[in-house]
Amino acid sequence: xxxxxxxxxxxxxxxxxxxxxxxxxxCVSYCIFDLxxxxxxxxxxxxRACRELLASYNKSLPDSVLMQCGPMETPEMAELICRxxxxxxxxxxxxxxxxxxTCELIANPPLMEGVxxxxxxLHCNCIGLALITASKRSLFCKKIRGNEDFFKLFDHVxxxxxxxxxxPQPDCYLLAMDLFCERPPPECCLAFDGTTxxxxxxxxxxxxxxMLPDPDLPCCWSELATQRLETLKDFDPEDFGMPYLxxxxxxxxxxxxxxxxxxxAIESSQEEELRGSTQEEEAPPAxxxxxxxx
Numbered sequence: 001x002x003x004x005x006x007x008x009x010x011x012x013x014x015x016x017x018x019x020x021x022x023x024x025x026x027c028v029s030y031c032i033f034d035l036x037x038x039x040x041x042x043x044x045x046x047x048r049a050c051r052e053l054l055a056s057y058n059k060s061l062p063d064s065v066l067m068q069c070g071p072m073e074t075p076e077m078a079e080l081i082c083r084x085x086x087x088x089x090x091x092x093x094x095x096x097x098x099x100x101x102t103c104e105l106i107a108n109p110p111l112m113e114g115v116x117x118x119x120x121x122l123h124c125n126c127i128g129l130a131l132i133t134a135s136k137r138s139l140f141c142k143k144i145r146g147n148e149d150f151f152k153l154f155d156h157v158x159x160x161x162x163x164x165x166x167x168p169q170p171d172c173y174l175l176a177m178d179l180f181c182e183r184p185p186p187e188c189c190l191a192f193d194g195t196t197x198x199x200x201x202x203x204x205x206x207x208x209x210x211m212l213p214d215p216d217l218p219c220c221w222s223e224l225a226t227q228r229l230e231t232l233k234d235f236d237p238e239d240f241g242m243p244y245l246x247x248x249x250x251x252x253x254x255x256x257x258x259x260x261x262x263x264x265a266i267e268s269s270q271e272e273e274l275r276g277s278t279q280e281e282e283a284p285p286a287x288x289x290x291x292x293x294x
Contacts, residue, residue: 030128
């Protein structure tokens with residue numbers, strides 16, 4: 001997976017489900033995940049990097065500027081922040097500092113909530129799995145350290161140095177489909193992405209797409225998405241004709257200290273009553289006094 005010289009080859013054929021006939025309702029047999037926004041939860045890392053870097057200049061990031069940064073490329077975002085926050089450095093220097101600080105924070109990102117459970121379920125049910133990333137192969141190998149077994153579940157990984165045009169161009173999604181053993185029709189593929197440009201790229205590749213954006217992203221920026229979810233634990237495969245995945249059980253509410261004390265008092269009272277009734281049952285019957293001799 002991490003051999004830089006290894007050529008990109010199509011995944012070997014396995015028990016992938018056949019796509020339905022045109023007369024049937026389309027179902028999904030292949031899924032393509034974006035590493036940075038649908039597998040790793042990096043939604044708050046760039047925002048945190050900006051805020052911490054601005055704090056070093058005794059500046060803060062206004063929410064109005066943050067909202068404008070949503071659909072922008074990093075250089076465009078750096079230029080806007082420099083101008084709006086009146087930083088004492090040119091935007092090119094701020095961009096270098098931002099990239100360096102982001103790399104420090106993103107070195108070991110957490111997995112998206114629910115992704116491990118979902119990917120294991122899809123793999124066990126023979127759904128074809130692909131992964132795309134905006135990182136080069138060498139950086140990708142560093143990012144997945146400690147999670148190698150999980151990433152082996154994907155049939156192939158497409159890195160940034162293996163396709164030409166970045167998002168919002170659809171190249172990465174189109175090539176990811178080409179790498180399956182047989183190129184599936186778009187209606188049988190489902191993309192998972194967390195960025196507006198990623199959603200645009202998936203839609204331009206004629207794919208359905210599940211969007212996992214930052215919760216603060218306005219709803220109008222996710223209108224192209226087939227579904228908008230906060231985490232993958234909310235995803236229902238049956239909505240797209242895939243095998244049933246049992247929903248997670250809701251955690252029971254924690255006991256309040258007051259109820260806990262009352263329950264213990266009731267239990268103690270019940271135990272004392274039970275103990276008393278047991279002693280009464282076990283007590284030998286009183287002997288009748290012997291009759292006096294006449």
